[in-house]
Amino acid sequence: MTNMAEDLKASAFKDDVPLGGGASTAEDRRSSQRKRSPRERKARTTDTVIYAVLAVLVLALMVPFIWMVSSSLKENNQVLTVPIQWIPAEFVWSNYTDIWTRIPMMGYLQNSLYLAVIITCLQVLTGSLAAYGFSKVRFPGRDVLFLAYIGTIAVPWQAYMVPQYIMMQNLGLTNSFNALILLQAFGAFGVFLMRQYYMTIPDELCEAARIDGLSEYGIWARVILPLSKPALASLALLTFVNTWNDYMGPFIYLTSNRLWTVQLGLRSFVGQFDAEYAMIMTGSVISVIPILIIFLVGQRYFIQGIATSGMKG
Amino acid sequence: MTTETITQAPAPVHSRGNRKQARRNTLIGWTFILPNFLGFLAFTLIPVIAAFALSFMEWTSFTAPKWVGLANFQRMFASDSFWIALRNTVVYALGHVPLTMALALLLAMLLNRKLKGIGFFRVAIFFPYITSLVAVAVVWNMLFSPDSGPINQFLHSIGIAEAPGWTSSSDWALPAVIITSVWRDMGYYMVLYLAGLQAIPTELYEAAEVDGASAWQRFWNVTIPSLRPTTFFVVVMLTVSSFKVFDLIVVMTNGGPGRSTTVLSQLIYQEGIGEGKFGYSSAISLVLFLIVLTVTVLQFKIQQRRER
Numbered sequence: 324m325t326n327m328a329e330d331l332k333a334s335a336f337k338d339d340v341p342l343g344g345g346a347s348t349a350e351d352r353r354s355s356q357r358k359r360s361p362r363e364r365k366a367r368t369t370d371t372v373i374y375a376v377l378a379v380l381v382l383a384l385m386v387p388f389i390w391m392v393s394s395s396l397k398e399n400n401q402v403l404t405v406p407i408q409w410i411p412a413e414f415v416w417s418n419y420t421d422i423w424t425r426i427p428m429m430g431y432l433q434n435s436l437y438l439a440v441i442i443t444c445l446q447v448l449t450g451s452l453a454a455y456g457f458s459k460v461r462f463p464g465r466d467v468l469f470l471a472y473i474g475t476i477a478v479p480w481q482a483y484m485v486p487q488y489i490m491m492q493n494l495g496l497t498n499s500f501n502a503l504i505l506l507q508a509f510g511a512f513g514v515f516l517m518r519q520y521y522m523t524i525p526d527e528l529c530e531a532a533r534i535d536g537l538s539e540y541g542i543w544a545r546v547i548l549p550l551s552k553p554a555l556a557s558l559a560l561l562t563f564v565n566t567w568n569d570y571m572g573p574f575i576y577l578t579s580n581r582l583w584t585v586q587l588g589l590r591s592f593v594g595q596f597d598a599e600y601a602m603i604m605t606g607s608v609i610s611v612i613p614i615l616i617i618f619l620v621g622q623r624y625f626i627q628g629i630a631t632s633g634m635k636g
Numbered sequence: 637m638t639t640e641t642i643t644q645a646p647a648p649v650h651s652r653g654n655r656k657q658a659r660r661n662t663l664i665g666w667t668f669i670l671p672n673f674l675g676f677l678a679f680t681l682i683p684v685i686a687a688f689a690l691s692f693m694e695w696t697s698f699t700a701p702k703w704v705g706l707a708n709f710q711r712m713f714a715s716d717s718f719w720i721a722l723r724n725t726v727v728y729a730l731g732h733v734p735l736t737m738a739l740a741l742l743l744a745m746l747l748n749r750k751l752k753g754i755g756f757f758r759v760a761i762f763f764p765y766i767t768s769l770v771a772v773a774v775v776w777n778m779l780f781s782p783d784s785g786p787i788n789q790f791l792h793s794i795g796i797a798e799a800p801g802w803t804s805s806s807d808w809a810l811p812a813v814i815i816t817s818v819w820r821d822m823g824y825y826m827v828l829y830l831a832g833l834q835a836i837p838t839e840l841y842e843a844a845e846v847d848g849a850s851a852w853q854r855f856w857n858v859t860i861p862s863l864r865p866t867t868f869f870v871v872v873m874l875t876v877s878s879f880k881v882f883d884l885i886v887v888m889t890n891g892g893p894g895r896s897t898t899v900l901s902q903l904i905y906q907e908g909i910g911e912g913k914f915g916y917s918s919a920i921s922l923v924l925f926l927i928v929l930t931v932t933v934l935q936f937k938i939q940q941r942r943e944r
Contacts, residue, residue, distance in 0.1 A: 370751060373746070373749070373751065374751070376746065377746065377747070377754075377757050380743075380746070380757075381757050381760050381761065384760070384761060384764070384819070385760060386779075386786070387764075387772070387775045387776060387779060387819070388763075388775075390775065390778075390779065390786060391771070391775045394778070402778070403778070403781060403783075403784040403785065404784065405784050405789060406789065407786050407789055448671070449671040449672035449675065450672060452668045452669070452671055452672065453668060453669045453671070453672035453673065455668050456664075456665045456666070456667075456668030456669040457669065460661055460664055460665035460668060461661055461665075462658065462661045462662035462664075462665040462666075463658070463662065464662075465665060468669070468673075471681060472676065475676075475680050475681060475684055477928070477929070477932070478684050478925055479876070479879070479880045479901070479921075479924055479925060479928055480880070481880055481882055481900075481901040481904055481905070481921065481924065482684070482687055482904070482921035482922070482924055482925045483680070483683040483684045483686070483687040483921065484683075484904070484905070484908070484909070485687065485690070485904065485908035485909060485914055485917050485918060485921065486682075486683035486684075486686035486687050486690060486914075486918070487679060487683045488908070488909050489686075489914060490678075490679070490682075490683065505675065505678075505679055506679050508675060509672050509674075509675025509676045509679060509680070510676075510680075511676060511680060513672075514672055514676075539664045539668070543668070564766050567768070568766070568767075568768040568769060570768075570769055570770055570883045570886070570887060571882060571883045571886070574883075574886070575905075575909060585768070586768055586769070586770045589770050589771070589774070590770050590774075590887060593770075593774055600778060603774055603778075604774075604775070604778075607770070607771035607774055607775060608771075610768050610770065610771050611767055611768060611771050614766055614767065614768065615763075618759075618763065618766055622759055625762075625766070626762075626827055
């Protein structure tokens, strides 16, 4: 599986970003315009057909989002109507002001943010340090140790959640953020992703830095880190989004309401007030917006990270 | 920080210096790995090993751990809930894996062209994958509502009088979960397929065209064989993730109605954390792990044979 991931990465990086790229360059178009103009005309009609197909397809796939946003601006009794009202008859903007008092949404958002930031920082820091050790320093036992890391990635998390839970219980850490931070900040996944990237940085660079008198820590900080910004960004974004979206971790460990994350808060709101359709959708929209922003800002890093590793543990 | 470390160049020259060098490298290597390793050891590696050991022990929140050999497994194989959960997990995988794969490939082929603004379509299709699961589950639950949900309204409008009850029916709850998860995951696998498609040399298609191959023949004889490594990776990832399915089920149906959507991961949670049967739940974990391992190894073997 490891080699496969490397192959995928190689192809993905070569083509720049599979998601973002794609528009042909001006030069491309000009050269194709010069020759075979009947063919070009045929190609243009095909293009139009493709655009139409894609537009319909994407619209169909976006229906859940469209419905979510539309419902979040309705009264409860307007949500599940026959026939469906795609555009609210009357925009109920007050849903977006009321939700903050109906449930402690601000507290949930803060908790989610706190967890995601701390876990992301720790994961990126320890992950990149360990990856340097695994890829640029040679010492006996290194590869066996790395195999242990890889091995646990293959074990489903669900298979060892019970021992983890017993452990946290004995440490008295259940119902605290610390449990989640300890469980998620030292993931093998981050080490794996960073190592994959560091393997592509030529050893000669480190060699040269050693001859220039840099210590290994200096090489890590001044040579490798600046070079691995894309990989660091990938890991940071993936970790942040995974933590933000995580449901099972908080579900198992956080019992008191004041510690709840957005996901838990939203789920509990649904459980308590299952007829408040509009407000539920408002909460859903609010829980998705931070991810949307992060995704739009850093989409190329997401895609590179995925192509490198296959995401998620 | 810089002056004292000049001698560190790891070039193996003299054997005495070499040994000293090796020792120093070991020390340096460990200092890099240690911060992560401590956390990894305590909260991943030890629990993994503990899970194996626990599956041969009787241990509940009220009793001390005791070695019982295979008793947990005997009890598990005799238990109804285990077989129901296993069956549901397998059915979920059988629906989720081929559907996601086919749609991801289809989308990737549609989107693998140079068109202005194609990036937008790709991003839009990918987005569900990183949308929070709770939001996804909540929205789809409403879309699926039996009486006036948009999906059944659509089915009525195309002439299906007896629309399914989806999440409120024990026959249709699992299909509803599968549809939701396919929708959520296909953008991710589409990205993997896009990377695979872009790695196929265009000469292959040109040669096939010269030989008079139709579009369909080109798909079967060029695209599919060239994508084999990607497909292998996709199948492994999809199968593993199908057997691990957990949070989507918990949020969408919580295993119901009845036990119609209870899956293995959920059973582990209920028995282990819910009821404190640590040993018994670990036995189920071991079975889950073995299934995932077998599937992965099997697919590796198939892939190897094909390559020969």
